[in-house]
Amino acid sequence: MMEFLLAISIGILAGSGVWLVLRPRTYQVIIGLSLCSYAVNLFIFSMGRLRSGAAPILSSRTGSLADYADPVPQALVLTAIVIGFATTALFLVVVLASRGLTGTDHVDGQER
Amino acid sequence: MDGWAHHLIIAPIALPLVAGALLAVYSERRQFLKGLINLVSTLSTLYIAIVLLQKADSSAASVYLLGNWPAPFGIVLVLDRLSALMLLLTSVLACAALIFSLARWHTAGAHFHTLFQFLLMGVNGTFLTGDLFNLFVFFEVMLASSYGLLLHGSGPRRVQASLHYIVVNLTASFFFLVGVSLVYGVTGTLNMADLAVRIPALSAENRMLLQAAAAILGIAFLTKAAMWPLGFWLLSAYPAAAAPVAAVFAVLSKVGIYVLLRLSPMLFGTPAGEGAGFGSTLLLAGGLATIAFGILGVLASQAMARIAGFCLLVSSGTLLAAVGLSDPEITGGALLYLVSSTLTIGAFFLLIELIERGQNPGADVIATTAEALRENEQGEDVEDGGEEGEVGTGYAGTPAILGACFVGCALLLIGLPPMSGFVAKLALLAALLAPAGQGAAAGIPMANWIFTVLLLLSGLAALLTLSRVGIRAFWAPVDAVIPRVLVVEFVPVIALLLLTLGLAIQGGPVMRYLDETARAVHAPSSYVERVLAAPRVPAPKVPGEAGR
Numbered sequence: 001m002m003e004f005l006l007a008i009s010i011g012i013l014a015g016s017g018v019w020l021v022l023r024p025r026t027y028q029v030i031i032g033l034s035l036c037s038y039a040v041n042l043f044i045f046s047m048g049r050l051r052s053g054a055a056p057i058l059s060s061r062t063g064s065l066a067d068y069a070d071p072v073p074q075a076l077v078l079t080a081i082v083i084g085f086a087t088t089a090l091f092l093v094v095v096l097a098s099r100g101l102t103g104t105d106h107v108d109g110q111e112r
Numbered sequence: 113m114d115g116w117a118h119h120l121i122i123a124p125i126a127l128p129l130v131a132g133a134l135l136a137v138y139s140e141r142r143q144f145l146k147g148l149i150n151l152v153s154t155l156s157t158l159y160i161a162i163v164l165l166q167k168a169d170s171s172a173a174s175v176y177l178l179g180n181w182p183a184p185f186g187i188v189l190v191l192d193r194l195s196a197l198m199l200l201l202t203s204v205l206a207c208a209a210l211i212f213s214l215a216r217w218h219t220a221g222a223h224f225h226t227l228f229q230f231l232l233m234g235v236n237g238t239f240l241t242g243d244l245f246n247l248f249v250f251f252e253v254m255l256a257s258s259y260g261l262l263l264h265g266s267g268p269r270r271v272q273a274s275l276h277y278i279v280v281n282l283t284a285s286f287f288f289l290v291g292v293s294l295v296y297g298v299t300g301t302l303n304m305a306d307l308a309v310r311i312p313a314l315s316a317e318n319r320m321l322l323q324a325a326a327a328i329l330g331i332a333f334l335t336k337a338a339m340w341p342l343g344f345w346l347l348s349a350y351p352a353a354a355a356p357v358a359a360v361f362a363v364l365s366k367v368g369i370y371v372l373l374r375l376s377p378m379l380f381g382t383p384a385g386e387g388a389g390f391g392s393t394l395l396l397a398g399g400l401a402t403i404a405f406g407i408l409g410v411l412a413s414q415a416m417a418r419i420a421g422f423c424l425l426v427s428s429g430t431l432l433a434a435v436g437l438s439d440p441e442i443t444g445g446a447l448l449y450l451v452s453s454t455l456t457i458g459a460f461f462l463l464i465e466l467i468e469r470g471q472n473p474g475a476d477v478i479a480t481t482a483e484a485l486r487e488n489e490q491g492e493d494v495e496d497g498g499e500e501g502e503v504g505t506g507y508a509g510t511p512a513i514l515g516a517c518f519v520g521c522a523l524l525l526i527g528l529p530p531m532s533g534f535v536a537k538l539a540l541l542a543a544l545l546a547p548a549g550q551g552a553a554a555g556i557p558m559a560n561w562i563f564t565v566l567l568l569l570s571g572l573a574a575l576l577t578l579s580r581v582g583i584r585a586f587w588a589p590v591d592a593v594i595p596r597v598l599v600v601e602f603v604p605v606i607a608l609l610l611l612t613l614g615l616a617i618q619g620g621p622v623m624r625y626l627d628e629t630a631r632a633v634h635a636p637s638s639y640v641e642r643v644l645a646a647p648r649v650p651a652p653k654v655p656g657e658a659g660r
Contacts, residue, residue: 021283026275033282040286047297072302073293076245080289083252087285090259091278098275101268107279109272 002050006042013039026095026105030088037084041077048073120167121176121191123160124199124236127153132229140222147214150225154210157232158203161196168196169625172632173639175242175646183644184306190242190643193629194447198239198370201451202363204611205458206232208604212462213356215600220265220354227264231257231360238367242643244292244302247371251288251336255281258364265354273352280345284335291329298322305643308378308636323390326379330372330391337368338428340402346424347409351417355465358417359458365424366454369431373443376435378636389438396436396559402429403566407573416464416585419577420457423525426570427453433563434540441546443630445539448623452532452612456524459608463517466605467585469595510594513602515586520609522578527571532615537567539623 013035020032048070056071095105102109131153135146167174173192177183210228218224234254241247259281262274296302298321299310314322335342346365350358372395380390406426413419427449434446524533544560544567615622632639 021279029279033279036283036286040289043290044293047293049297072296076293076296079245079249083249083285087252087256087259087278087282090256091282094259094263094271094274094278097263097266098268098271101271107275109268109275 002052006046006050010039010042010046013042024106024108026098026107029107030092030095033091034088037080037088041080041084044073044077044080046073118174118176120160120164121174121189121240122178124157124164124203125189125233125240127157127160128229128233128236132226132233135226135229136223143219146225147218150210150228151214153229154203154206154232157236158200158207161200161203164191165196165200167191168193169628173642175643177646177648180648180651182648183646184301184303187246188242188303188305188643188646189240190305190639191240192632192639193625194370194374194633195239197447197451197626197629198366199236201366201454202232202235202239204608205363205454206360208458208462208608209356209359212359212601212604213354215598217265217354217356221263223260224264227257227260228360231261235363235367239370242304244295244304244307246302248285248288248292251367252285254364254367255285258361261357261360262349262353264357270352273349277345277349280335284332287328287335288332291325291327291332294321294325294328298325303643304375304378305636305640308381308640309644311379326390329375330394333368333371334398334432335368336365337372337432338365338402338425339398339432340405340425340429343402343405343425343428347418347421350421350424350461351415355462358420358461362424362454362458362461365428366431366450369428369435369450372432373435373633377438377634378639381634381636392436392438394436396433396563399429399431399433399436400559400562400566402426402432403570405429407566407570410570410573410577413577414581416468416581417461419581420460420464423453423460423574424457426574427457430540430567430570437544437559437563438634439543440627440630440634441543442540443633444623444627445536445541445543447626447629448532448539448615449536451626452524452536452615455608455612455615456521456533459517459605459612460521460525462601462605462608463514463521466595466597466601467514467518469597507597508594510597511586513606514595514597515582517602517605517609518578518582518586520612522574522582524609524612525574525578527574530613530616531609532612532619535616535619537571540567 017032017035017037017039020028020035023029023032051069054067054069056069056074058068098109099105104111131149135149138146138149168191173190175183176189176191178187178189180186206228213224213228231254234250234252234257237250238247238254241250259274259278262277263270292302295307298314298318299307301307301310311322331342335345337343338346350361353361376391376395380388380392382388403426406422406429409422409425410419413422430453431446431450434442434449520531523529524531527533527537541564544564545556
């Protein structure tokens with residue numbers, strides 16, 4: 001059930017994201033890119049295999065590694081979130097500059 | 113002490129990082145100081161790159177364990193002949209672009225020097241890292257600075273071009289992330305050397321997933337390398353960039369090619385079993401299509417900056433097709449072509465700005481550039497009030513020097529002697545028409561013939577277009593305005609051209625190095641062994657701790 005839910009939500013996020021990225025308004029493109037990045041982040045997370053109730057950090061030296069979740073995808077997803085956040089913010093600045101210079105929020109700088 | 117020489121591998125990343133951070137502290141008024149810091153840092157990086165090249169040439173791959181974690185667990189930096197070559201190429205081009213920009217371009221917008229250093233850090237990092245996810249991080253460092261640099265000088269055209277450039281690259285980054293995480297999900301490692309060991313042992317259903325991951329990763333790299341259907345962004349972005357920025361960007365599109373050249377023999381080389389050679393047909397076909405598209409573009413373009421953009425596409429296509437053929441002999445020629453074409457296109461982008469400065473502003477595409485500069489020269493940030501207007505009478509000899517430089521660039525792009533463009537194409541053609549492995553009886557494959565024909569046609573197209581443009585720029589204008597060009601702006605262009613001449617004269621030693629590089633790239637087993645067996649630095653003895 002957990003796998004099904006996650007797969008469906010990644011699919012919906014990615015689908016909506018792709019549709020929005022292909023729209024002509026810069027605002028839609030930004031929202032689309034954000035949705036895509038959520039989908040990608042969830043996907044990275046799922047690559048560590050889904051399981052609940054397992055910590056990614058060793059708490060004791062006894063027991064087996066099977067009791068723990070894979071920490072690497074969690075580290076990767078943190079990095080990806082930070083980088084995605086920064087680049088989206090940067091993109092927002094460029095979008096605002098474009099809006100100021102051209103007076104329109106069309107991605108080509110002019111209405112078609 | 114030997115311990116310190118070991119740390120030199122991380123210097124091409126650490127030095128630009130520190131310099132960039134330092135530059136961010138000083139205000140924009142202190143342009144001279146900022147320029148000086150940037151120059152010192154870039155020249156030191158060049159020196160380090162030369163030292164590292166000698167080091168890489170004398171031994172096999174050297175490995176630097178970050179944080180002293182052993183290889184498959186921690187991130188490693190690996191210096192081998194290929195990465196040392198790319199480091200040197202980047203630093204040479206960066207030096208030329210920086211010196212060019214110091215004449216006036218660096219004042220056209222804020223934080224040029226900081227972004228320039230961070231760009232160097234990102235590019236150097238992608239060449240040195242031996243870890244897929246770390247590669248992503250350095251890719252992003254490089255891209256984030258390139259977004260800023262593309263905007264340098266501002267103006268509607270640049271903002272518009274950056275808007276598209278950023279969206280395309282962000283989307284490509286998503287592909288990169290999906291590919292990397294899928295690779296991790298299938299193999300459980302991100303270390304390139306460890307991947308090379310684990311891939312042959314994969315089961316059939318996992319191999320399919322891995323190939324899907326490699327294909328998704330490939331989309332990210334091919335977008336960066338501007339393969340034909342994915343390279344549309346380059347033609348709006350590069351010609352819009354400020355001249356020194358565009359010159360550095362010439363090496364940026366080679367980053368994608370470097371990664372493909374590094375990863376395809378390592379992950380899908382001969383030891384990979386049934387998955388060997390995955391994607392090479394696509395690379396070959398895509399590369400040939402890119403050359404064809406580039407040739408048509410070169411013939412059809414009017415503006416010089418667009419011609420340079422299409423020449424860059426031709427060079428990307430040639431390299432992609434050469435990677436696709438995956439033959440050490442061809443790769444050796446392709447590496448010389450890579451070095452030569454990158455230096456040429458860098459010099460060409462710088463030269464175009466100087467030539468078009470003399471033409472009527474407003475009549476050509478460079479108009480936005482002139483506007484941006486003029487705005488800034490009226491602005492408060494500029495300290496030296498001496499320069500008024502960029503179009504005016506310069507030295508009488510200026511057109512002669514510009515013309516000579518243009519002829520040099522043209523010879524390189526066409527591939528005529530005595531410059532290195534000729535030697536590079538000759539090396540490529542010789543390898544294409546004499547397949548060493550199969551012997552004479554096997555004959556020359558069809559793809560090699562098509563490649564040869566396209567390579568020769570690209571030279572012809574460049575010849576036609578550059579003669580047309582050259583005549584229009586230098587001979588046709590009756591009352592041509594002599595552009596004001598400073599000596600500082602001539603020096604980097606001439607230096608780059610002399611360097612390519614030197615490459616041709618020193619062809620023997622250069623080809624020996626490049627052939628060894630190509631052989632090492634296609635036989636990655638020693639690279640893999642060196643990385644996985646890299647010794648940790650022994651911990652200093654702490655009294656009182658017995659160790660675990």
